[in-house]
Amino acid sequence: MVPTRDFAAEILNTVSEKDLARLHEMKSASWIGYPRAISIRNEMQELLAHPRTHRMPNLALIAETNNGKTMLLKNFCKHSNPPDDPNAEKTILPVLMVQTPPSADEGRLYYAILDRLCAAGSAREPEDSKLRRLSIILQHLETKMLVLDDFLNISSSTPSRRRKFLNALRNLSISLEMPIVISGTPETLNILSVDPSIANRFKPLFLPKWSEDRFEEFARFVVSVEKTLMLKKPCQLREENALRKLLIFGEGMIGEVVAIMRLLAEWAIRSGTESISGEVITRDNLKALGWVMPSDRSRHYE
Template sequence: MIELPHLAPGAAALANGPNHTRIRAIRSDRWVGFDRARRVLRHLDALCDHPPTTRPPGLAIYGHSGMGKTMLVEKFKRDHPPTINHSTGVESMPVLAITLTSRPTERRIYGQLLMAMGASINERLTLMELEIRTVLLLKSNNVRVLVFDEVHNLLAGTPREQRVILQLLRYLSNVIKASLVCLGVSEARDAIAGDTQLARRLDQFVLPRWKANEEFQELVTAILRSLPLRVPSG
């Protein structure tokens, strides 16, 4: 086996494999840790460990497209996967995440949440029946953190429609006593501001654009160490 000190151990193991395996690994999504992302994950982990409360804390993450918000959520979900208590047969799903559609409605959000929990959807159900079924499943699955990505899509609706959805998010957080995490571009801040009570309970974290500094160098170095290249990249 060739010694490749310029690579992380996992990448070095792949680098000694055939080309098609290395190419597939390079094209695949991967988590690359850096200081800013680790700070966000520590905050998210704290929310997951927070005991159930009437007004649970939450987090809003803002950043331009391509700054890694969705990758953070995927990493967070992998760190807190669903588990099954084999003695009781009860499944726990600590983190439940959905992406808001281009023009979200109450029925759409309930439907997305049910799908994310693997439940079937009956289109004949009334809005109240959808609400009851969703809340019961969220509670039975012991959901601790509700994640809503692309929150800026709320702005596609009328002011009244925006308020209805924001009140729904706050209601779900309150009724199952779970933390709420909202992600979106900077315009998402304007959307969330439409519900003062919700905005007050969400800590804010901004992912600014990258600059040519030590933090960016750390990210580039981490990426290069994760790529199974046999020869160091210049």
């Protein structure tokens, strides 16, 4: 049994509460570890344990869009921070993860961090005041690392504003004696390069796309994803042909491969097939399920 053009109607069909629960659990975001990602997480763990010094080392996590950066960082935070406990005598937060503000502005950076800590105050508060409050709060929380996701957000600012923002980031690391981890697409390295003294402070860690030269590792990754699909029957995805099609249609990106597998799993659950075979993974079938390859999406919109 393979998907048809009627799939859009099929997904509206009534399914049991148990099947709905399976679909909900399958679609829940979860991090799937594999050697390169685990290696990066371990290096971040070592950085977290680094003794405080005047010049703390920093990291830049570099990967294409939808290739697992944010999920890796969230998993790292989950394992590094204690679980929420309203009865705890004191709240500690070893790792603080914040979305990089949409422009290269020192004040907006401090405000974003304070807002994440539920202590934002007034947006008009002077930068020095924000920094003082920020230092006190982070010291109280015993925060040891700051993570800034989507660092490419500041790319729309002028080079001079970006340079000033990077200097603020460097000064923040120095004053708090705290390592900073940023994440972004490869263009992030161009942002850092405006000031070599700052670029040298951020060691790049690359999370590459899947490719033919990592085919065996990719196969193990696919098997790991399969275990999260909530299907009642084993899939036939370990065959070379099926793996190559997943690699091609997902264009080597982790998020895209996972999305394809979950889309096919949803069809398998709703259709009663309860399994995914390699023959199902075709361009026409994926198109019938509403899938558009990443490189085709802008053209598809047009």
